[in-house]
Structures are given as C-alpha cells and as structure tokens.
Amino acid sequence: MLAAERRNHLLRLLATQGKVLAKDVAAELGISEDSVRRDLRELAAEGLCQRVYGGALPASPATADYAARQTVAPDGKRRVASVAAGLVPAGGAVILDGGTTALAVARALPRDLSCTVITHSPTIAAALLDHPAADLFLLGGRVFKHSAVACGAAAVEAAQNVSADLCLLGVTGVHPEAGLTTGDAEEAAMKRALAARAADTYILASSEKIGTASRFRVLPWGKITGLITDASPDDAVLARLAGDGVAVLTAR
Template identity: 50%
Template structure:
C-alpha cells in the first residue's frame, strides 16, 4: 500500500470511529508502529487530526479563521443560538465568550431582556450596542486576531472581579474523555477563568466540534452544566455526554 493510500485509510477509519489507535492501525496495515506514528504526525501537521497518547482523534474545525468560521454551519449555529438564548433570565449577569456561535446568541437575545453581558469579544459588544436593556461590560486584553477575542493576563484579572450567573462558552473542541480543549494557550486560560466565575456553564457546540480534540485542555467535561447543540445531532453521538451528567439542550421541532 502506498503512503498516500495508507494515510487515506487512516482518515477514513478516523471519520468512521472518531478515533484511531496506533497499535490497531499497525496490525491492520501490516506496518510498524513507528510508521503509523510518522503518518499520524504528518497528518496532524496538516491539521487533519489531533494526536493523543496511543493514537489520534478528530481535529477541531476551529483552526479556520474567524471569517471562514462564520460561513460554517450557519443554520446549526442559529438553531443553537435560539435554544441557548432561552437559558438567559432577566436580571442575570452573563459571560458571553467569543466565537461565531456566541455571536449568534447575542443576536437572538430578546429585545425586552434586562441583563448584563460580560464579554471579551468585540463583535459581540458591537452586536449588543443597540440593545435597549442589556448593559455590556467589555473585557480588555490583547486582541487575538484569529478568533477576534481579547486574551491575556488583563482579561483573566478582570474576570476575577466578576460573579456571573451564567457563562456561554464557545466550544472549539469537546470530547467525553479529553474534555474542553482549544488551539490557543491564552484562550485556554481565559475560558478557564470564565468557567470559574460562573454558577452555571453552557457549552455551545455544532456537530463538527463534538468528539474532537485540540492542543490545550481548558477543563474536563464536568465543568459544563449544559451542552447546547444542533437538533440534527443524533442521540447516539450524545449518549456519552449524557452518561457524564450533562443536560443536553436542543431546539425543539417547530420552535
């Protein structure tokens, strides 16, 4: 089998099973584990998978730029946003993490809602600037241009002054075993601080983000109170998350 054929086989198995083990691939392809590790390393460098101990998992689609991510799964994100917006109650202090899905949540908050939104996302702050009753608290810091969010020590320090009722977390990658992970270390610190400052945490994840992993772990899956995802995600995919105690929220048909 040619190298290209072998690597395509690995990707096909990964898409089917959501993970691959080096030992099993070595046996199935009749090559050494060193060869498999080299294949996995080069596929990871191409952004096609995320290496983990003993094998690999699907890579997060969040490696794309913010502009490109705005074009990904728009209907899913709108459905998630409509369901997530219903979790916000009047008078609450809500942390809205950056991201294209959380931006949709901001756009779907009712015009009569009275609340305070704390965010590190300039696009979210701008989207809420004309909302008549929402007070917006903008977290400062260094602008991480790829995700258009503020990060760094100043952002984390500002979060220490916040006690929020709810945190809406933009999910880069979510996996039952790995937990919440992201592609940028500074983002990981900010998301961890957001989680620590909220009574309840809502993870917002499109289908493509589930069962994937990225380089920097934020927290375990148990940090989430709710997982809001698209109505098209199957119960089979969500079973592992339910078993871990997550409350699954999806938009009901006809909503």
C-alpha cells in the same frame, strides 16, 4: 499497503471510530508503530487529525480565523444560539464568550430582555450596542485577533473580578475523551477564567465540532452544567456523553 492507502485507512478510522490508536493500527496492518505515527504526523500537518498520546483524534474544522468561521454552519449556530439565549434570566447577568456562535447568541437575545452581559469580545459588545435593555461590561486585555477576543494576564485578572448567573462558552472541539478543547493556550486559560465566575456554564457547540479535538483543553466534563448542540440526538458521541452524565440540550 501503499502510504496513500494507509492514510485513507486512518481517515476512515477517525470518521467511524472517533480515534486512532497507533499500536492497534500497526497490529492490524502488520506494520511498525513508527510508520503509523509518521502517517499521523503528516495528516496532522495538513490539519486532518489532532495527534494525542498513543494516536490521534479527529481535528476540529472550527480552527480557521474569525472571518472564515462566520461562514461555517451558520444555520446550526443560529439554532444553538436560540436555545442559549433562552437560558439568560431576566434581570440576570451572563458571561458571553467570543466567537461566531456567541455572536449569534448576542443577536438572538430579545430586545426587551433586561440583563447584564459581560464579555471579553469587542465584537459581541458592538453587536449589543443597540440593545436597549442590556448593560454591557467589556473585559480588556491583549486582543487575540484570530478570535477577536481579549486574552492574556490582564484579561484573566479582569475576569476574576466579575460574577454572573450564567456563562455561555464556545469551544472548537467536543470529544468524550479529550474533553472540551480549543486551539490556543491563552484562549483556553481565558475560557477557564470566565467559566469559574458563573453559577452555571453551558458549552455552545454546533454539530461540526462534535467528536473532534483541538490542542488545548478548556474544561473537563465535570466543570460544566450542560452542552448545547444542534447535532442529532442519535449521534454516537452525544449518546456516550449522555451516558456519562453530561446534560445535552438539543437545538433542532
């Protein structure tokens, strides 16, 4: 089998099975595991898969910079945001993560909803400046320009001094085995710090993130209250997550 044919075969496996195990592919094709791993390295270098121990998972398409991500799945993000905004209690406090889906949540909050919004995203804070009933608390730190959020030690320390009823958290990858992931280690640490300060944490994930993975794990499934997504309830990944006890809120 030619190298191009092997690559296409690997991509088909990622699309249909949600993962590739190097030893299984090597046995199936009668080639060495080293050949499979070399193919996976090349695919990963092109952003077409996320390598993990023993093989690879589908790569998340949500790792582009902030400006580019604003054009990805805007309708799905609005549907997710509508459900998420409905979870914010009147008079309560919500920790709102950064990112384009969280920005859609900020825009979806009813203008007459009295609440406190805690965020490490200057973009989110700016979007709520004309929200008359929302008190805003902006957590500071080094600004990670890729996602327009504050990260690093100062931001994590600031997060440890707040508390909220609800945390609405964005990720770039949602996979049954890899868990909830994102593409930057410091951003992952900040997300964990935010989630730790809320009574309930819901993950915001439009359909293109379902079944994909990024390099750094944010949280295991047992640390969240539920997942909000516009992916079809018949999606195999969602069915598996529901079977594992993950609460899935469908945004349709």
